[in-house]
Amino acid sequence: MTKQQKQPPLILVDGSSYLFRAYHAMPALSASDGQPTGAIRGVISMMRRLIKDFPESPIGVIFDAKGPTFRNTIYSEYKAHRPPMPDELREQIEPIHAIIKAMGLPMFVIEGVEADDVIGTLARQATEAGIDTIISTGDKDMAQLVNQHITLVNTMKDDDAFMNVEGVKAKFGIPPELIIDFLALMGDKVDNIPGVPGVGEKTALALLQGLGSLESVYERLEEVPTLGFRGAKTMPKKLEEHKSQALLSKQLATIKTDVELKMGPADIKLVEPDKAALLDWFKKLEFKGWTEELLSAGETIDDVEQALDVTYETVLTQQQLDSWIKQLEQAELFAFDTETTSLDYMQAEIVGVSFAIEAGKAAYVPLAHNYVGAPEQLDRDKVLALLKPLLESADQKKIGQNLKYDQSVLARYDIELKGIAFDTMLESYVLDSTATRHDMDSLALKYLGHKTIHFEDIAGKGAKQITFDQVAIEQAAEYAAEDADITLRLHQALEPKLAEHPTLVKVFKEIELPLISVLSKMERNGALINPGLLQKQSVELAKRIDELEKAAFDLAGEEFNLGSAKQLGEILFNKLELPVIKKTPKGQPSTAEPVLQELALDYPLPKLILEYRSLSKLKSTYTDKLPEMINPETGRVHTSYHQAVTATGRLSSSDPNLQNIPIRTAEGRRIRQAFVASPGYKLIAADYSQIELRIMAHLSNDEGLLNAFSQGRDVHRATAAEVFGVPIDEVTDNQRRSAKAINFGLIYGMSAFGLAKQLGVSRKSAQEYIDLYFERYPGVLTYMDDIRHSAAEKGYVETLFGRRLYLPEIRSRNQMRKKAAERTAINAPMQGTAADIIKQAMISVDQWLTASQLDANMIMQVHDELILEVAEAQVDEVVAGLKLRMVAAADLSVPLIVDAGIGDNWDQAH
Template identity: 60%
Template structure:
């Protein structure tokens, strides 16, 4: 139909754009028809087709017929790839000419062609977009007509499209006005209910007292802050908003600053009036990303307690991948409401103004809407969570309590040695310069190692390295995966990878970390994110502590700069091989259970099983291979991937995998079972009920389906590990609060918790931390916690 309408439109004199990333559509391209890939923001005309595929649009069908396409079940000619297809079509022009000259093609590839001539005609038929369909519509029927609102509302109501019905309503809240908008409803109804939106700006003591009475009487109220900065450690309050019933909210401006700004209530006075409510643990509060608001209030000496609900976390627990978990996306997804965005009131780019410079008239509908939408989202998300008790339990007993724990860890911060970082930065600069010189020597000329275009010219035009992958614009790729594969055979790509790695460490850590030190505390305060990683893991930013490499010398030097203050030590507690232990528990494989329960080196034990040797006969290479198999299989690694990692032929890697599964049949059975469960129910679960939905698990696209299958195998293990360390953080934080040792939790990285502990309490703290972490979950194998102590993070690991 796309082909039919494209050609019809062309005949009517239109210039046609087909929005697609599908290579099959390239056969439709001509002077009047082009393709646009909105994912890469690129357009492709006839010249673009040739640049990308090496053939003209008229040759695309023949090209696809020769190379085949497994996703579309086009068989093609065995062993014929793009390079051979381009060569033949350049020489013979068409498949028909190629077939007529098939006897001229020599070698095995010629035999393949001649043996498959019959299916070549079928391949061409399958690759051809049929543009002579007789359709009951013409291009004239597709012209946009004025909207039939009454008919559209009737149809949407009949079909239960309540979100689209809401879009037909008025969803814009006006300052100091009442408008009717549809209420969010997840059930089809004959017509959308409406509520009155009443937003109020509080400028007098009388108004404030009236609202304080409502907040006191409410079982739950939504609370939000507007601030001077997105960086929590620097942010100060510009205003606060709250809501107690859907559609009714208030904004209290406190620090707006612009010419002609009206009188506002005193910030200190208002915050003191709010303090008893905000610090009362029995008074339930609701918010969107309340960890940020907790920090902001703490900057004003108020310690937020009584966090009962957080809509960001409710959405994340309900379905981590259905939508982004910021308020604007949640409002659109669950309520069908287009909210006012931050940029709508502050502007964008260089012209953006701070929130304190926004007029109160503009700030009110934005700020009050935040509290109102949060409350309405809670009503929808709370009902959905209540329908799934396991998720409700996870939300209320793990994610919500963790807000306070992470707030404390972030506030604690970590001390860094700036002199050590400066020294390491100089060393990295020297190493980077040396690598640049080596690369120039290998290339035979100077070039910019950071320029993909120049790297591309050196690797492919000058050194004639094989092109393994192309960019969306048809250029040879220089991305990391390509360079890694090329580095197995060629020295220059290896140098480029080393250069990129060191340059990233220098720019991200040794140069930037000193700039991230807080002026008041003298420490670095990262931000932990609960609602980013799909499997439940925490992530961090500014700085990202999860990405500091531990195996390289350069990475360890960065960790050495994370230091303990005088009189203290860094204590690091790390779960040993936790995901493999979870695999043993989930699969109940006798061999894996035996290895862990007897305290064996599991990689050595695996090597002994796979290579059929005694434990004391396992060589270092055998153990290395077994470790790659152990970790690779829980991440769904294929024989091809294992072969690449170990530098082996693919058939040998496959034999290792086959041997592994023959020795650990429970692991294979678990993987097969979890894949089938995922296909049947559309999701997988951790031991604690966290779900990861897999919408592509039954996809007809093989690559997407296989990725979902690999995720189905790994997510229960990675997600359970994430849940376990969160449980450990909760119990450890509770111990720190109750017993008040001279110690504090300062970092969480992957499967590791890091503490600062007074030197005279290191021994007792180590014993207690190990015991708490080891008891965070009960598995059929022991949870082992490796402890380390040092003057810096590297020493303690």
């Protein structure tokens, strides 16, 4: 017997059902122009999933049309209680329709009926034509359509549960053909189908299971009381009374299967997607991942629509070079990029340089490609010597992407890069710090719709990655020239956007741009550490860690990996049966520090683990690692400061991170003692006192807070006096500690819950503290309210200097997200203003040190602290000048106070 080849099933998608579900399920995402995108993303990702899951199947998508349907004619109250569609959802419908069309999916939007009716009709017609149908919907009413040839699937649910005839019976307790009767009896609040009052799910089921169908229920009303459900005795009367309503409800609940359609199931076919149209939409809506997926490397949206005009030249002769130098000299502005052998600016060797003078016109000058068969190249030293005047000229304006890197690399070739006019990374960062990552690949995709050649494309990745000097010059030239070209184009795209916001232009020009060179210098200065001290500490730590491990094994009665939270949890909570205090997001019992702290009160093992953890952290992250990070040439460690990473405007530091060197414990401070001054020099550590609270005083203009600071009070003590109603010199240590937690809480946008946890008091008493605080400092309360409102209204918050942070989630309907955004709204202006202030101080200090030729260098920044290494003889002069400039970096309505310490090491300087 030959089995007939089965045709792939027809997929009918209930677009309208998914539209609403996606809208409510997705966070309130939006593109930077404000266009909401959550529902679009939700619906389209579902379509993509269907296409992937059913690659052979024709897929049709059906939406409700605007306006009334025949059901409104039958019953004017139908769906009358539906609130009007929210604007944010309405604005997403047109893009969804357009994208679905561009994806090549046939779409049905039929007036006068609902999507359900169109689906019912198409499914019936398909069945008649011998084709099986799968209806993708989240709407349970569709269960009435299920038969041997029609199944439902809910694509939005993770389990993707299919529902066939058996499935309907299992779920509802009745077969598909009784679903309409079920709905008719029960009614539907949402659609305003009346049903029979007093009949709910249970009663409707009992009736239908007992008597078969709505009609037979009415024929056999006298049997109803024998069914024995609750209220069965009075039910016949109710049913009789509302008979016409029940029949009307059945009519309303019945999905039509005979709608007149111009297209039938046979017209639903897979069509080739319209790539250009899709790209346009994805770009406009900022769907980065999907845009990237559509493009192949080196391709631009423009390429899909029309060929792009680029001329990239590989400069291999002196004549070519001369010509390019001449053109660069004449250019108002040019883009510039170096290609090197390493991301580490202290080790990188220049392999080539690239330039762009106008969009599409770029050159790559290979200088040190080194592989078998590499063509002869111009001499690196000679070329750099020829370029030096150009690169060192402040009048020759340059743009680049992360020019700090190029500046640091060039410095090692004795070229001091000047004339930095723009940096696309920082333009993008200042424009919107969180819209995207600010690497060139991301920026090209976001702002130009262009998928650049990625470094991995030409150099490979992982262990097999080659260095740039190994890359064939032909490929290298495409990549490098494109980098310069794209940098120029990005600038052309970003500068006008920035110009729309004068305060952002100021932040860019007066803070971020001048900071580039300051940071480059600090990084190259590096910090001197004494590896001997750290190595000695490592040995001691290893010994103590070993002892703790042995003791832990004894207590546990077996050996296990103390570094594994999983194995530790097994021992603590299963074997030793300690109480589970908190769970991790994944449901595993937490062994985090506060949990172990609490358990340590009653049990010995957690205490050991705590010490083990803290010592292991110190050893692995600091005492072992820092000596490894010493640059062999300079004998110092050179961090990287990232200028375009944080949401708020702070710097971050990595490789190594010098902004989280321990300070709280004695063992931790030993690590700071290994950060030393060179012989004949001292370290100066200068930090702003309470800068964020001072900024809050300034921004809120709260009288009490302003007074506390202008009178030079210990602010935590002053807060304690106010909140606990005691004279300031009678504040206990405990009261001060609580007040300090409250002050920090304020900066973090605190809730009573969070404060309670921090203080170890009840939520109620925490709330009382907060209420008391706001009573005493009403200006702060007003400020907090104002900032929440203004953030919600504008969609962003600002620092004192006008740096912006966009907070799209502040309008989220998800309360968790909304509250989180509100906390950020409160914190960001303070944290960000502090960052703006210290950045300006750094610029000013750098100018002063450079001009005065003092033997002093900035070597580190830790958010509110600057560390300088200074010749001993000049220490006093530098401390005075440093404090002066840090204090003068901002003019607030409270004084800025800077505390400075001097020492032979960082710990001593505190």
